[in-house]
Amino acid sequence: MYAKAYKYRWQYLMILPGVVLLFLFHYVPMAGIQVAFRDFQIGSSIWSSPWVGMDNFAFLGEEQFWTVVRNTLYISVLKFFFGFPAPILLALMINEVTHSAFRRFVQSVSYLPHFFSWIVVAYILQAFLTLDGGLVNQAVTAAGAEPIFFLGSTEWFRPVVIASGLWKETGWNTILYLAAITTIDPQLYEAAKVEGAGKLAQIRHITLPGIMPTISIVLILSIPSLITVGMDQIYPLMNSANMEVADVLDTYVLRSGLQQGYFGMATAVGLLSSVISLVLVVTTNQLSRRMNGEGLW
Amino acid sequence: MRPNAAETVIQSLIVALLSLMCLSVLYPFLYMLAISLNEGADAAKGGVYLLPRAFTLLNYEIVLGNEVIRHAYLITIARTAAGTVSGLFVTLLVAFGLSYRGLPLRGVILSYILITMLFNGGLVPYYIQLNNLGLLNTFWVYILPGMFSVWNMFVMLKFIQGIPEALIESAEMDGAGPVRVLLQIIIPLSKPMLAALGLFTAVGHWNDWFTGAFFVTDQSLIPVQTFLQQLLAASDISAVLGSNTNQEALARSSQMQNITLMSIKMAVVMVSALPILCVYPFLQKYFVKGVLVGSVKG
Numbered sequence: 001m002y003a004k005a006y007k008y009r010w011q012y013l014m015i016l017p018g019v020v021l022l023f024l025f026h027y028v029p030m031a032g033i034q035v036a037f038r039d040f041q042i043g044s045s046i047w048s049s050p051w052v053g054m055d056n057f058a059f060l061g062e063e064q065f066w067t068v069v070r071n072t073l074y075i076s077v078l079k080f081f082f083g084f085p086a087p088i089l090l091a092l093m094i095n096e097v098t099h100s101a102f103r104r105f106v107q108s109v110s111y112l113p114h115f116f117s118w119i120v121v122a123y124i125l126q127a128f129l130t131l132d133g134g135l136v137n138q139a140v141t142a143a144g145a146e147p148i149f150f151l152g153s154t155e156w157f158r159p160v161v162i163a164s165g166l167w168k169e170t171g172w173n174t175i176l177y178l179a180a181i182t183t184i185d186p187q188l189y190e191a192a193k194v195e196g197a198g199k200l201a202q203i204r205h206i207t208l209p210g211i212m213p214t215i216s217i218v219l220i221l222s223i224p225s226l227i228t229v230g231m232d233q234i235y236p237l238m239n240s241a242n243m244e245v246a247d248v249l250d251t252y253v254l255r256s257g258l259q260q261g262y263f264g265m266a267t268a269v270g271l272l273s274s275v276i277s278l279v280l281v282v283t284t285n286q287l288s289r290r291m292n293g294e295g296l297w
Numbered sequence: 298m299r300p301n302a303a304e305t306v307i308q309s310l311i312v313a314l315l316s317l318m319c320l321s322v323l324y325p326f327l328y329m330l331a332i333s334l335n336e337g338a339d340a341a342k343g344g345v346y347l348l349p350r351a352f353t354l355l356n357y358e359i360v361l362g363n364e365v366i367r368h369a370y371l372i373t374i375a376r377t378a379a380g381t382v383s384g385l386f387v388t389l390l391v392a393f394g395l396s397y398r399g400l401p402l403r404g405v406i407l408s409y410i411l412i413t414m415l416f417n418g419g420l421v422p423y424y425i426q427l428n429n430l431g432l433l434n435t436f437w438v439y440i441l442p443g444m445f446s447v448w449n450m451f452v453m454l455k456f457i458q459g460i461p462e463a464l465i466e467s468a469e470m471d472g473a474g475p476v477r478v479l480l481q482i483i484i485p486l487s488k489p490m491l492a493a494l495g496l497f498t499a500v501g502h503w504n505d506w507f508t509g510a511f512f513v514t515d516q517s518l519i520p521v522q523t524f525l526q527q528l529l530a531a532s533d534i535s536a537v538l539g540s541n542t543n544q545e546a547l548a549r550s551s552q553m554q555n556i557t558l559m560s561i562k563m564a565v566v567m568v569s570a571l572p573i574l575c576v577y578p579f580l581q582k583y584f585v586k587g588v589l590v591g592s593v594k595g
Contacts, residue, residue: 005401010475011394015406018391021445024430025423026413032422042428090318093311102312108581109319115573117504119525123566124325126529127332133343133559135328167321175588199304232507236529250420257421258511270419278416 036268042261056264065252065269072248075229078162080222086170088215091177092203107178110171121164122236125151129160152241165233176218177211184210213292220288224280227273249273326567326574333357333564337557355556356564365516366524366565372509373520376439377502384498385491387445392453393479414447427512438512439502439520449494452587456490457483493587496580503573521569528565534558 005012036056038049059065090110097103113121128135129150137147150156188206197205231250238246247255249269257266327347332340333356335349344350360366395403417423424433432438460483468478484491509523519527534556 001401008397008400011397011400014390014394014475017387018445018450019406019409021387021441022410022413022447025426025442026417029418029422029426030416031418032425033418035422035425040425042425046425093315096308096311097315098308102315106315106319108578109322111581111584112322112577115500115504115577116570117506117522117525119504119506119522119529120566120570122529123525123562124329127329127559127563128325130559133341135346138343171318171322175585179589198301199307236526239530253420254511258424263421263425267419267421270421274416274419281415 033267033271035263036271038264040263040267042263052264056268059265059269067244068247068249068252071245072227072229074245075158075161075234075248076226078158079165079229080226082162082166083169083173084219084222086166087173088177088211090170091174091181091211092207094174094178095181095207096199107171107174110174112171113168114172116168118168118230118232119236121168121233125160125164125237149241151237152239154242154245157237157242157245161233161237164237173218176214180211180214181207216291217288220284220291223284223287224277227277227280326570329563329567332560333567335560336555337560338555340560341557353555356560357568359556359561360564360568366521366568368517369519369521369524370568372436372518373503373522376436376520377499380440380443380502381495381499383440384444384446384449385495388449388453388494389484389487389491390479391445392450392457393475393483395450395454396457397475410447410450424512433512434515434518436518439505439508443498443501446498449498453487453490453494456487460486489583489586492580492583496584497587500573525565525569528562531558534561 032046035046035049037051037053038046039052039055040046040049094103094106094110097106126134129137131137131147131149134150136150141147148156150160184206188210189202192202192206228250229248231248231254234246234248234251235254238251253266253270253273256262256269331345331347331349334352334354335345336351336353337356339345339351394400395406397403400406427433427438427442432441464482465478468482473481504522505520506522506526509519510526513519513523
């Protein structure tokens with residue numbers, strides 16, 4: 001055993017930095033979850049802070065917490081509802097383009113927004129939606145209507161989040177589908193044409209079934225993320241005017257924990273969402289085993 | 298076979314829709330570029346859509362003459378370079394080490410790594426740990442925590458396992474140790490993969506604003522994206538002009554009234570976006586490959 005381990009000493013040496021880094025930045029924070037059950041102040045030691053039982057979970061009885069949960073689910077479900085079919089549609093459309101230069105151009109352009117930060121997207125939104133001189137509001141006023149305060153209203157917050165999410169990631173998410181389409185046997189299309197199937201019939205009976213495995217995997221993989229609505233996107237767009245609908249679990253933890261110093265309570269909220277997402281991931285894996293014959297691990 | 302009328306209609310509809318999509322992606326950048334190259338007061342009147350009407354470089358002079366922005370840029374470049382190189386290095390080493398199937402305890406190590414993808418302590422314990430390690434408010438907070446990417450490691454691992462074993466065995470027969478195998482076989486063969494993962498890592502570093510916003514309070518350590526995030530909600534221009542060293546530009550006070558917060562903002566965001574827009578065309582071939590190798594098939 002030792003001789004064998006010695007034989008692999010170089011490999012262990014190579015793996016060591018990864019093991020240490022995971023220990024420092026993943027495992028120690030996992031042990032830090034006990035803060036959820038302690039009265040911890042920054043500067044004191046986690047291990048010597050007094051236990052307080054379930055006191056930090058008092059947020060479960062607060063109306064504000066449930067508003068945040070509702071906001072999170074609302075946005076994530078809407079994002080899923082629009083965000084899941086969009087890349088499939090786009091991939092099908094791109095696939096129909098016969099002109100190869102145009103096709104390459106469309107693909108390059110559609111991937112582009114993925115490479116910009118949500119901050120840049122927030123600036124774009126500001127440039128287009130702002131009250132004074134924003135392009136959209138110029139159009140709105142030109143049409144004779146009252147300008148709309150898109151970024152500071154509760155009604156417009158969700159549409160703005162959904163639309164900007166679609167704008168940024170739809171193109172990027174087509175990559176997998178387009179790759180799956182290229183693996184479909186071209187002879188199937190030839191045969192369908194001979195039998196007189198039109199374009200739409202070909203899509204329905206050949207392309208869609210052909211990419212079905214990819215669709216189901218993407219579907220399964222997206223289930224765990226239903227509980228998290230990226231802080232990255234929401235935080236830059238959040239302000240005091242739209243707070244009521246914009247505050248999601250991630251931003252709630254951020255504010256109560258890092259900004260207001262309720263470490264115990266924020267850790268408790270974080271623990272709750274970690275547990276829920278763990279349950280979702282495990283369920284998803286079972287689901288995938290049943291549907292695809294193999295799990296994700 | 299002649300295309301029937303319905304198909305021609307569908308075909309042109311698709312071309313129209315796709316063109317519209319391209320326009321919706323490209324136009325915002327053209328618009329922001331036009332606003333940033335236009336005199337602010339003039340742009341505020343509206344009507345600048347595609348080309349600047351009253352052309353000026355003043356907005357850029359002010360942005361690039363700003364000490365804080367220049368410094369933020371240096372931080373961004375430094376962390377992107379250091380973070381990408383060190384991140385790729387560690388990730389590659391771990392993946393290569395784990396690619397030896399005979400390695401004792403391999404399964405245990407793999408589970409140890411996998412668990413971190415399934416469960417995490419959440420933001421607050423993570424923050425407390427950064428604090429305990431003394432990383433808050435240091436440059437290292439940008440580099441160390443992200444140095445090992447579990448996801449990239451698995452992608453890399455799968456790629457290395459796809460390299461024919463005979464190649465490695467014959468090298469070992471000739472007396473090559475693992476370090477030599479890594480340097481002379483694995484790295485040369487993994488170049489496209491390393492390029493793709495390196496690109497994703499670099500973009501991640503370039504675009505990260507969160508670390509700078511919440512784990513760093515020292516203004517001289519913030520990267521460009523965090524500066525942008527702070528400026529996003531700014532309501533007056535002093536946020537940008539406060540520490541301007543380009544006195545010459547400021548001295549032209551007759552022009553000062555031409556500057557608006559919006560035109561300055563657009564210049565700043567263009568300055569942060571331009572590098573990506575410039576390198577993007579050259580990197581495309583790598584990232585599509587990278588996504589596909591790292592994707593679900595397997």
